[in-house]
Amino acid sequence: MISAYQDQVSRGQLTPDAAQAAVAAHLHGLSVALAGYAAGAKRGFFSRKPKAAPRGLYLWGDVGRGKTMLMDMFFAEVNVARKRRVHFHEFMLDVHARIHARRQLVAAADVIGPVAQGLAGEFSLLCLDEFQVHDITDAMILGRLFEALLNAGVVIVVTSNTPPQALYQDGLNRQLFVPFIGLIEAKFDVLCLNASADYRLGRVQARAVYLTPLGRAARAQMQALWADLTDGAEGVRLVLKLKGRELAVPRAAHGVAWFSFADLCEKAVGTADFRAVAERFSCVFVEGVPVLGPAKRNEARRFTLLVDTLYDRGIRLVLAAEKPAEQLKLAPRTLSRLQEMGSAGWWGGVGVKKIAET
Numbered sequence: 001m002i003s004a005y006q007d008q009v010s011r012g013q014l015t016p017d018a019a020q021a022a023v024a025a026h027l028h029g030l031s032v033a034l035a036g037y038a039a040g041a042k043r044g045f046f047s048r049k050p051k052a053a054p055r056g057l058y059l060w061g062d063v064g065r066g067k068t069m070l071m072d073m074f075f076a077e078v079n080v081a082r083k084r085r086v087h088f089h090e091f092m093l094d095v096h097a098r099i100h101a102r103r104q105l106v107a108a109a110d111v112i113g114p115v116a117q118g119l120a121g122e123f124s125l126l127c128l129d130e131f132q133v134h135d136i137t138d139a140m141i142l143g144r145l146f147e148a149l150l151n152a153g154v155v156i157v158v159t160s161n162t163p164p165q166a167l168y169q170d171g172l173n174r175q176l177f178v179p180f181i182g183l184i185e186a187k188f189d190v191l192c193l194n195a196s197a198d199y200r201l202g203r204v205q206a207r208a209v210y211l212t213p214l215g216r217a218a219r220a221q222m223q224a225l226w227a228d229l230t231d232g233a234e235g236v237r238l239v240l241k242l243k244g245r246e247l248a249v250p251r252a253a254h255g256v257a258w259f260s261f262a263d264l265c266e267k268a269v270g271t272a273d274f275r276a277v278a279e280r281f282s283c284v285f286v287e288g289v290p291v292l293g294p295a296k297r298n299e300a301r302r303f304t305l306l307v308d309t310l311y312d313r314g315i316r317l318v319l320a321a322e323k324p325a326e327q328l329k330l331a332p333r334t335l336s337r338l339q340e341m342g343s344a345g346w347w348g349g350v351g352v353k354k355i356a357e358t
Helices: 002-010 018-034 067-077 088-105 112-120 136-151 178-187 199-204 216-230 261-265 271-280 294-312 332-341
Strands: 056-060 083-087 125-129 155-160 188-192 236-242 245-253 256-260 283-289 316-321
Touching: 002 018, 002 067, 018 056, 018 067, 018 155, 018 188, 056 067, 067 083, 067 125, 067 155, 083 088, 088 112, 088 125, 088 136, 088 236, 112 136, 136 155, 136 178, 178 188, 216 256, 216 283, 216 316, 236 271, 245 271, 256 261, 261 271, 261 283, 261 294, 271 294, 283 294, 294 332, 316 332
Parallel strands: 056 155, 056 188, 083 125, 125 155, 256 283, 283 316
Antiparallel strands: 236 245, 245 256
């Protein structure tokens, strides 16, 4: 693990960074401790005492510091036969599906324990990327799930943009979630990756974030920007739960969301939806913005509200539009804000929300 990191530094593929090197050294130590490990495995033929599991790792820090990259290096090299690396949201979708299936088969008070046992039979090492807790259902499951996985000997490595104490901040019934934070602090090594720079933002400096005209070239440029801001993540579909309804996010990764214009401006969405997007994400991609003439009065109103909401909260915005902004028939204030949000000063501004800090 440490040699792979140092090799990329020596080749100039990575910028030397003391904080990254320290995390790489820690992960190297964990890789050594895990060599040949299997959850529940015995020490030897004559011993019934299970081999002690190494402590897991909770790695947190601002976006672009290299958390995912380092975890992926570790995962690629660690010598564990049964291992799984997955985005946290995808993992929880799998967990919910297993819980539902279990409840259809057995009327039992505890379904999480058997689900955890089933998972532990599939992997000894679990690497979860982009750990974050916003959903009350997830919050109520995680404590029992992680405790059961740890008791089964599963070693868990997590990356997050949030320190443990700030997880599920201001969430409903958070007092029921607090013991899970204590579990993390007791069972995991908690490391902050406080690298010297946001390397992702450096990749997009001096590049256009307002792309026109629509078509294959704009789509390719958007995809390139997405890859740079998410470390190449494909992204997953999310659902934001608002009061009494839901807002689908077609593609999300590392605090970045991708929508079509139709998703946000041609449906019955409004201020609450846009605020939820701004609270959850730090960069928003919107593809397919048309010229907003008189026939698109409602769409223009929603688009203006979207821009105002993102602007007021310091969110970065990537747009692919039919025409240059001056030809979209926008109100002067909206046009001015779009121009400011596309500037290098906005993207590097101190007051602008950090990519994926949520």
